[in-house]
Amino acid sequence: MSQKRKTIITCAVTGAIHTPTMSEYLPLTQDDIARQAIEAAEAGASILHLHTRHPEDFRPSVDPEHYAPILQRVKQSTNAVVNLTTGGAPTMQISERIEAALAFSPEMCSLNMGSMNFAFHGLAGRYDSFRYDWEKPYIEGSEGNIFRNTLKDIREAATRLAPHNVKFEHECYDVGHLYTLRHCLDEGLFKAPIFIQFVMGVLGGIGADVENLVFLKKTADKLFGDQYRWSVLGAGAAQMPLAATASQMGGNVRVGLEDSLYISRGKLAVSNAEQVAKIRRIIEDLGCEVATPDEAREILHLKGGDRVNF
Template identity: 70%
Template sequence: MAREKVIISCAVTGAIHTPTMSDALPYTPDDIAAQSIAAAEAGAAILHLHARRPGDGGVSIDPDDFAAFLPRIKQATNAVVNISTGGSLLNAIEERIAPALRFSPEMCSLNMGSMNFSFHPLAKRYDTWKFDWEKAYVENSDSFIFRNTFRDIGLVATSLAPHNIKFEHECYDVGHLYNLRFCMDIGLFKAPIFIQFIFGILGGIGPEVDNLIFMKRTADRLFGTDYRWSVLGAGGAQMPLATTASQMGGNVRVGLEDSLFISRGKLAGSNAQQVAKIRGIVESLGAEVATPDEARDILGLKGGDKVNF
């Protein structure tokens, strides 16, 4: 069989890193739009999007903050837009899905289990901060529980079902794969599904290749041929694990949400720089990169003409 093309997703800004950590991290609508468009031009078929407060870069799940950049991205690119339902570690699921309900994107991320989710060690790297909220937010993340109960997952699935949204099922550990299998068995999700294996978050599975192989074998056993998959490696694991995944028949995710660096000790200048790097690696190793429309076909998406922005 001919090998499917590699889909590159770009996670543009996220809810972990703060403006102090990198001048390249976008948080204004202008910067989020510009970096998203540039990432699409560099080869990202899917744009995984969070919003930020434009005044101080804080995490936002306010649909109005999404409205400031979503139409501009759609007008300038053909990329698939994926809106996070993770969004905030501190808000209830009803609040976290508000942007998806309003804008009806082609895709949404959906975390498949509750977990400790911490990045507090980053606080020790900085003596001064650009904004007052940053230090306490990072330091206190050692108390965060990222809540995604079965009831929460069910609420997302049923609330968004009328919108025909394909989920990026984010699995931070092997138990999340079993959670997903259970949810499929009770009718919440239908095959084919799209799984994002996530490695290297403090609270989740570590970023070793052995773990990638284990997660992939487990998914093969649970889902057979009824799934497509991608890999997100946090921090320094970003490029190595993405490269490995691309050679195992998987897809890849990069972006400043997941890592602020382009190489060891060197901050990335933009999301597009990371996209260009992984695209170059993938193509140099003999694989082809999918266009947005090819990604739509591979994942069975509803199409960019059926969104509400």
């Protein structure tokens, strides 16, 4: 009897888009981020995609000092793969965004594969008031921002992190990002097998439609053949439907409060673990098995949890 396919679940725990007012369940403190990350791993996430926040007012942060207590607790409590953002927030430069990865040498980092209009200003109108003064201008300001990820930025991240043997989660928000990734692979910036995260449903990127997912997958097959592994991130209401579809197409999945604050229509998720448990149940009911952290390491050719600096 053939073995069931292994599906990797990534959990993106807090992110830099959602702000404190939007959900009482969004982890904000270092303690809450660490606790929810550990609970997500216990629920079945083999990769934890981590951002951090300022301890005072919970603005997005990339300060290594703000990461340190989170990483220490996660390392002590789980065998999960840690994936640090190099996206940070759309207002940050690449030199800032890679500082934590340089300091902690994780097994994985995210890496955005192109500049784009990353807009979420529409969220500002959903709330009558905000807990912190920075929230509304930050959200509204996204209408005028360009999330900068130039070829030079990508090269800087790749070359400076190359000595750390980090595996990148290549976040591709549109089809053109796949061609940029192919160019970078041809230049020797990355080593196969590469890991692609199809990011769908962000305003400024490709829409969260199944037809678009099929097209992205066909394009990646053409460009990379058997040199890649892939996953899907559906923003907002697309999170669970696209994850379920991806699992049946042979892909991997990403959930978490970074990508959606909800567990079902109109109902806030009470934790990252709740989302992980739901997608795990769906995946297993549809006949797949969820990969353990060590199986994820084997599938993605990671360096191992014993070679990180935290």
